[in-house]
Amino acid sequence: MFRFFNRVRTIVSSELNSLLNKAEDPGKMLDQFILDMEKDISEVEASVAKQIANEKMLNKQYEEAAAMVAKREEQAVKALEAGDEGLARRVLEDKNKQQSQADSLKQLLDEAVKLSEELKEKLREMKDELKEMRMKKDSLKARSESAKARAKVNRTLSGIGTGAKSGFERMEEKVLGDEAAAEASEELRSENKTLDDELAVLDQSSSVDSELAALKAKLGQDKKAE
Incomplete structure (x- = not known):
């Protein structure tokens, strides 16, 4: 029976206080501890x-x-009053046997009363500890959820610092590389103009010069005609 009390002390002094440092889900474990305690209390109550x-x-x-x-005391007195000493003696002998039995029962009764009081006190202690555990449970659950939230935020921020940020930097470097490649291709294209390209430009210039000369000539003729 007393294993229940030892178990309670273990839960309150050790397991409950170190719960947040374990791998188990604190919320589920706290609920389970409460259920275990309630079961122990029911058994102790029985x-x-x-x-x-x-x-x-x-x-x-x-x-x-x-x-x-x-009763035997009274009967012995009555027997003596009636002058029957032999009967009185037998009654007193039985009285002594009854007294011996009564003394034994009184000793057992005193021990039973003492044990009952001890069990009642232990039961009160268990109920007080259960009440304390219930009060702590909500607080520990809230602290556990806060710790999980902080850990999640830290993991997210850590991921941004090492994953997303590095990926962003890679994309920035890629854009810069693409821009550099485009500039290089422009320079290369300028350096690698074909002869046909140069002649085409020359032909275009000659055509413009011819048209300009034709216009000048026409203007000159118009002035003469005036």
């Missing part, structure tokens, strides 16, 4: 009820034995 019933039974037996002792 034991206390049995002990109280045993105490009452012993008390009844003791009262009956004590009543028989008193």
Whole structure:
């Protein structure tokens, strides 16, 4: 029976206080501890009820034995008053037997009463500890959720610092590389103009020069005609 009390002390002093440092889900574990404690208390309550019933039974037996002792005392007196000393002696002998039984029952009863009080006190302690555990449970759950949230944010920020940021920098470098490649291709194109390209430009210039000369000539003729 006392293993329940030791178990309670272990939960409160060790497991409950170090719960957040374990791999288990604190919320689920806290609920399970509460359920375990409630089960232990139910078992202890049943034991206390049995002990109280045993105490009452012993008390009844003791009262009956004590009543028989008193009855035999009265019967012995009556026998002496009636002048029957032999009967009085036998009654007193039985009275002594009843007294011895009553004394034994009284000792058992005192021990039962003491044990009942101890169990009741232990049960009160368990209920007080359960109440404290229930009060701590909500607080520990909230702290656990806060810790999980902080860890998640830190992991996210860490991912941004090493993953997304480095990827962003790679894309920036790629754009710069593409721009450099485009500029290089322009320079290369300028350096690699074909002869046909140069002649085409020359032909275009000659055509413009011819048209310009034709216009000048026409203007000159018009002035002469005036």
